[in-house]
Amino acid sequence: MPRRKKFTTVSIPVQLFEKIKKQIENTGFPSVSSYVGYLLREVLVEAHESGEMPFAREDAEKIRRRLRALGYLR
Amino acid sequence: MTFFVLGIDGASWNVIRPNLKVLKNFARLIQAGKAKEIVLREKPISAAIWCGMFSGKTVEEHGHLEFTKDGKIVKREDIPVKFIWDILKDKIDVRVLNVPFVVPPYSFNVDFRPVGFGLPSNEKEWEEELERVTETTKELLTWKPDLLISVFTLLDRVQHFHWGEPVVLEWYKKLDEKIGELVWDTGFLPSETNKLILISDHGFCSFGEAKVQTLPKRTPYGELKGDHLERAVLITVNVEEEIEQPQDVFRVLEKEFLRTKS
Ligand SMILES: [Zn+2]
Numbered sequence: 603m604p605r606r607k608k609f610t611t612v613s614i615p616v617q618l619f620e621k622i623k624k625q626i627e628n629t630g631f632p633s634v635s636s637y638v639g640y641l642l643r644e645v646l647v648e649a650h651e652s653g654e655m656p657f658a659r660e661d662a663e664k665i666r667r668r669l670r671a672l673g674y675l676r
Numbered sequence: 677m678t679f680f681v682l683g684i685d686g687a688s689w690n691v692i693r694p695n696l697k698v699l700k701n702f703a704r705l706i707q708a709g710k711a712k713e714i715v716l717r718e719k720p721i722s723a724a725i726w727c728g729m730f731s732g733k734t735v736e737e738h739g740h741l742e743f744t745k746d747g748k749i750v751k752r753e754d755i756p757v758k759f760i761w762d763i764l765k766d767k768i769d770v771r772v773l774n775v776p777f778v779v780p781p782y783s784f785n786v787d788f789r790p791v792g793f794g795l796p797s798n799e800k801e802w803e804e805e806l807e808r809v810t811e812t813t814k815e816l817l818t819w820k821p822d823l824l825i826s827v828f829t830l831l832d833r834v835q836h837f838h839w840g841e842p843v844v845l846e847w848y849k850k851l852d853e854k855i856g857e858l859v860w861d862t863g864f865l866p867s868e869t870n871k872l873i874l875i876s877d878h879g880f881c882s883f884g885e886a887k888v889q890t891l892p893k894r895t896p897y898g899e900l901k902g903d904h905l906e907r908a909v910l911i912t913v914n915v916e917e918e919i920e921q922p923q924d925v926f927r928v929l930e931k932e933f934l935r936t937k938s
Pocket of ligand 1: 686722832833836904
């Protein structure tokens with residue numbers, strides 16, 4: 603099996619990065635990346651759990667409600 | 677040269693034609709190019725039509741009919757087709773914004789968060805989508821990509837709730853203004869080289885007027901005012917090939933960017 607890269611890079615504004623860095627001082631998070639990763643996992647439902655990436659579980663319900671109101675889902 | 681495909685979900689000739697005096701940018705585009713009515717061979721179901729338009733496949737081939745299947749929201753990955761942007765991405769600069777074959781609508785090479793999950797359902801959201809799709813599309817046009825595909829969904833949503841009311845024309849007018857900003861004010865047109873396809877996935881009508889009814893009259897939230905019509909809008913500028921069905925958009929783009937022209 604080919605080795606898959608486990609990490610990749612996303613860009614965020616430097617100011618935001620600095621803010622997060624401050625915020626995680628004295629917490630258990632070793633890095634901004636690990637904290638941001640944690641937050642994103644909180645917000646998003648992991649694909650293998652729900653099959654409904656890339657939006658959150660509550661979003662799926664909101665979408666269904668909108669679809670119903672528009673008559674796209676009965 | 678930029679090839680710009682501007683999609684307008686639910687745009688309908690039966691509103692545009694009688695109101696060309698006030699829909700000045702539609703009128704100007706019709707003057708500048710070719711306009712016609714597409715009579716859909718397939719049922720006027722948005723998800724299926726947009727999917728066919730950019731994959732070149734019939735609904736039997738792509739198998740994607742509705743936004744949900746067995747109660748689950750269908751995702752891009754569930755549809756086993758290559759879209760035009762998948763095919764062209766290594767050859768040209770292609771940008772895709774808010775294409776509603778799935779919800780939330782699909783974007784490619786563009787960072788865009790759809791308004792109301794691509795199902796904007798009130799005045800505030802309609803305004804917001806109008807602004808955001810316009811602004812993002814304008815910005816993308818300044819980069820002069822080879823291919824830009826951009827879709828407004830709001831007219832369809834407005835018509836679901838307000839078909840038959842004067843407010844529908846008001847939203848057509850607002851959209852008409854944005855079309856002017858996108859097409860003329862940016863300098864995209866007039867042009868000898870830039871190409872434009874303005875297209876809708878279906879039209880709109882009162883219940884009973886469509887060949888097949890695709891929307892329910894009532895929903896758990898209230899009454900719907902109209903139904904999808906199997907007739908869609910097409911205006912092209914500087915495009916020679918004929919477009920008879922939504923799938924022909926795929927073929928025109930494929931020919932433009934993949935095949936060497938004789
Ligand atoms: Zn619709």
